[in-house]
Amino acid sequence: xxxxxxxxxxxxxxxxxxxxxxxxxxxxxxxxxxxxxxxxxxxxxxxxxxxxxxxxxxxxxxxxxxxxxxxxxxxxxxxxxxxxxxxxxxxxxxxxxxxxxxxxxxxxxxxxxxxxxxxxxxxxxxxxxxxxxxxxxxxxxxxxxxxxxxxxxxxxxxxxxxxxxxxxxxxxxxxxxxxxxxxxxxxxxxxxxxxxxxxxxxxxxxxxxxxxxxxxxxxxxxxxxxxxxxxxxxxxxxxxxxxxxxxxxxxxxxxxx
Numbered sequence: 001x002x003x004x005x006x007x008x009x010x011x012x013x014x015x016x017x018x019x020x021x022x023x024x025x026x027x028x029x030x031x032x033x034x035x036x037x038x039x040x041x042x043x044x045x046x047x048x049x050x051x052x053x054x055x056x057x058x059x060x061x062x063x064x065x066x067x068x069x070x071x072x073x074x075x076x077x078x079x080x081x082x083x084x085x086x087x088x089x090x091x092x093x094x095x096x097x098x099x100x101x102x103x104x105x106x107x108x109x110x111x112x113x114x115x116x117x118x119x120x121x122x123x124x125x126x127x128x129x130x131x132x133x134x135x136x137x138x139x140x141x142x143x144x145x146x147x148x149x150x151x152x153x154x155x156x157x158x159x160x161x162x163x164x165x166x167x168x169x170x171x172x173x174x175x176x177x178x179x180x181x182x183x184x185x186x187x188x189x190x191x192x193x194x195x196x197x198x199x200x201x202x203x204x205x206x207x208x209x210x211x212x213x214x215x216x217x218x219x220x221x222x223x224x225x226x227x228x229x230x231x232x233x234x235x236x237x238x239x240x241x242x243x244x245x246x247x248x249x250x251x252x253x254x255x256x257x
Contacts, residue, residue: 003111004089005043006067007033008076009097011052015230020055020097022235025242027062029229030055032100032242034064039104042111043093049083074196075206077177081188084181092184096175098229100238106224110178113218121183122210122217124151125174127224134172139230141173141205143219151217154205174224177207183215 009020009030016022020030030048037046048059051071059066067086073079077094084092091114095107110123126143134140138156145151153159154173162168179187187209190197200208210217229235 001090001114002044002088003042003091003093004084004087005037005040005046005093005095005107006080006083006087007037007046007048007095007097008079009048009050009052009055010076010079011050011055016232016235018054019229019235020050021058022229024100024235024239025246028058029100029235030059030097031062031064033095033097033102034059034062036100036102036104037095037107040107040111042108044089045087047083047087048097049079051079074191075209077179077184077187077206077209078191081184081191084184084188090181092179092181094175094177094179096228099175099226100229101226101241102174102176103224103226106174106222106226107176109220109222110176113220114178114180117218120218121180122207122215123178124207124217124219125176125222125224126171126219127174127222127226129170129172135170139228141203143171143173145171145219149219149221151207151211151219153199153211154208155203156205171219171221173205173207174222174226175228183210186213186215 011018021028048064048066049069050056051069056066067083069079069082080094110125114120129135136158141154144153197209197212199212227238
């Protein structure tokens, strides 16, 4: 099964313009994400998909494969849909360009279920919320599934509300998605015809387009310490984590990349 990893990256962002090129310990953030993807043995190819020449130029200078796409896409998965039309594969994996701490073994978890389940169309990852702040942080999508791990809803609110019981673990989305070609084609075609789906538009969570249209999105629980960079404060938090890791690897004698 040929599997292509695609990292959507855009320069314009309402909360953090230019964040794919934000400096992290001497390298742009998109470079860190790409390097993590290269460690995933199940990924036969890895590309960055962007509509911005500045991002493309930096990628090429760092030997990162890049595909230029339209600037009219409303979500990263719509952008991947265009890029996938130029990449022949049996499976496509969306790896967000703003999660430079994402572990390779975590990315694999979105891929492996497709080997054993031929009926599977879409996967997404989730991890248990350990920091109470994340449960009420609107930048963190929370995942609600049924007992089989099929996605019921995602929301930026603190949900479900614990009225009847406190016996509940909250989960946040880890933004790695696996798609069969047919599912990705549906997503992209829907976007061209109608734009975002209703709840997707309101919550600004793209995976809701599948759920609203009856797709069974399989959620896989993972252990992950990834941090999505949505703001400059998030970037500082990630920079601190990376600096600690690099100091440990270099024996405390300085940073290495």
